[in-house]
Amino acid sequence: MKKLYILFLLPFFGLNAQIEGTWKLAPVAGALGVGPSLGNTSWWSNSTGDLTTRACLFDDSIKFEQGGIMTHYMDGNTWLEGWQGANPEACGATLAPHVGGQESYNFDATAGTLTVNGLGAHIGLAKVINGAEINNPANAASSITYDVAFSNGGNTMTATINFGPGFWQFTYQKTQIIQAATPLITFQVNMNNYTGAAFNTVYVSGTFNNWSGNANPMTDANADGIWEVTLPINPGAIEYKFSLDNWTNSEQFAGGETCTVTNGGFTNRSYTVAGDANLGAVCYESCSVCTANVTFKVDMNNYTGAAFTGVFINGTFNGWNGTSNPMTDANLDGVWDVTLPLPNGTIEYKFTLDGWNASEQFVGGETCTITTGGFTNRVYTVAGAADLGVVCYESCVACVSGLNENVAATFTLMPNPAQTSFNIVSADKITEIELVDLSGKSVRKVTGTTHVTVADLVQGMYTVIVRSENGTSTSRVIVE
Numbered sequence: 001m002k003k004l005y006i007l008f009l010l011p012f013f014g015l016n017a018q019i020e021g022t023w024k025l026a027p028v029a030g031a032l033g034v035g036p037s038l039g040n041t042s043w044w045s046n047s048t049g050d051l052t053t054r055a056c057l058f059d060d061s062i063k064f065e066q067g068g069i070m071t072h073y074m075d076g077n078t079w080l081e082g083w084q085g086a087n088p089e090a091c092g093a094t095l096a097p098h099v100g101g102q103e104s105y106n107f108d109a110t111a112g113t114l115t116v117n118g119l120g121a122h123i124g125l126a127k128v129i130n131g132a133e134i135n136n137p138a139n140a141a142s143s144i145t146y147d148v149a150f151s152n153g154g155n156t157m158t159a160t161i162n163f164g165p166g167f168w169q170f171t172y173q174k175t176q177i178i179q180a181a182t183p184l185i186t187f188q189v190n191m192n193n194y195t196g197a198a199f200n201t202v203y204v205s206g207t208f209n210n211w212s213g214n215a216n217p218m219t220d221a222n223a224d225g226i227w228e229v230t231l232p233i234n235p236g237a238i239e240y241k242f243s244l245d246n247w248t249n250s251e252q253f254a255g256g257e258t259c260t261v262t263n264g265g266f267t268n269r270s271y272t273v274a275g276d277a278n279l280g281a282v283c284y285e286s287c288s289v290c291t292a293n294v295t296f297k298v299d300m301n302n303y304t305g306a307a308f309t310g311v312f313i314n315g316t317f318n319g320w321n322g323t324s325n326p327m328t329d330a331n332l333d334g335v336w337d338v339t340l341p342l343p344n345g346t347i348e349y350k351f352t353l354d355g356w357n358a359s360e361q362f363v364g365g366e367t368c369t370i371t372t373g374g375f376t377n378r379v380y381t382v383a384g385a386a387d388l389g390v391v392c393y394e395s396c397v398a399c400v401s402g403l404n405e406n407v408a409a410t411f412t413l414m415p416n417p418a419q420t421s422f423n424i425v426s427a428d429k430i431t432e433i434e435l436v437d438l439s440g441k442s443v444r445k446v447t448g449t450t451h452v453t454v455a456d457l458v459q460g461m462y463t464v465i466v467r468s469e470n471g472t473s474t475s476r477v478i479v480e
Contacts, residue, residue, distance in 0.1 A: 022063040023172040031171045056091035074100035098126040115145040124170035182232040188281035189242045190290040192225035199244040202227040206240025213246035239268040259287035291341035295387040301334035308353040311336040315349025322355040348377040363460035368396035417478035424450040428468035436463040
């Protein structure tokens with residue numbers, strides 16, 4: 001249970017820290033103001049001259065500590081008004097119960113409220129309480145709640161309170177300014193599709209470095225063609241582009257791209273910095289990721305399953321959706337192919353028939369597959385344009401040569417599925433029987449017999465190649 005308590009308390013302390021510290025009224029005109037509605041101080045607000053006249057109020061400080069401890073430092077002197085007997089209003093000795101000292105507070109970061117507790121405890125002006133302005137020190141409240149909001153990196157606190165006919169607003173500043181960390185922005189550019197003149201180094205140049213051509217070099221640490229650099233950049237809008245070898249070359253945009261802005265005849269990338277961010281790897285001179293044409297080919301000549309009309313490729317790149325990437329067999333040779341533009345990175349995929357009517361099945365552990373979440377699929381890492389070559393359906397390699405000499409099986413295989421062994425029955429004289437696994441690897445050859453032992457083989461599907469004096473034919477067997 002102790003770990004649960006810690007998890008619940010950490011967010012509370014993190015939010016509570018917003019108000020912790022020592023605060024004083026901001027030494028500016030308008031730090032105190034009142035008006036008919038929230039944020040409207042048109043009825044009255046302090047002037048610049050009041051900073052001197054009411055210096056005894058502006059030098060009062062309030063410290064909020066962990067554990068709900070509040071200390072109001074008034075140094076025995078503050079601004080006194082007519083309701084406190086001052087005539088005229090002026091600086092004077094504090095009057096009970098508004099004398100400051102240690103009290104308690106509750107801060108609700110979610111609701112944005114600050115409650116000060118203790119007779120006479122207050123911030124801003126002593127006379128302002130919830131729903132009223134008191135006209136006698138004897139009417140002081142024992143608890144007052146303010147709505148609070150923070151700005152300027154948490155260094156400014158604006159407190160408002162509804163006193164009935166309108167709203168008072170008090171603006172405080174921390175006496176010890178907290179410097180907000182400069183956001184860290186990571187720039188990345190993929191140079192794999194770049195076809196221009198050779199270069200040595202990629203740089204990022206922009207408004208944040210006065211468009212220097214060599215101030216911020218990027219690196220390609222793992223030699224994958226993706227260059228990157230992380231820079232501290234102040235919040236706000238920036239323009240930039242990727243350049244090569246100190247402006248020997250640079251990105252060129254037509255204008256109107258989603259990631260660019262055109263100012264003064266120059267079109268650059270644009271971004272508004274608001275906090276730490278990784279802008280992701282974009283293609284040079286593009287707002288999008290790089291893609292490379294990858295050609296997939298599958299040989300269906302050895303396929304012995306149910307009839308089909310179309311072969312498709314499905315994978316992580318198309319959401320495994322069944323029919324978005326059909327393949328074609330233009331020359332009717334049984335080899336289906338498709339070329340797709342794919343972003344760099346690792347993909348999983350498999351070949352399927354008529355959408356998802358049938359699909360490749362792998363045992364797992366094949367050289368071209370990966371098993372994740374209980375599913376075994378083909379795997380490939382895209383790193384540029386590539387032709388993956390022809391593979392046999394449900395295999396990592398090309399179909400075994402010679403299988404098409406006599407595709408129609410001239411033998412009977414039994415039993416199928418087989419647990420310990422199977423037999424081949426054929427009218428032809430058999431010279432050799434070979435078993436090939438789904439990766440294309442030959443796992444067994446027998447001669448001089450039609451009995452094949454499989455008890456020691458891994459469970460799964462195998463291609464059975466039967467060679468006889470009249471040719472070669474194939475079938476499939478499932479080993480259980």
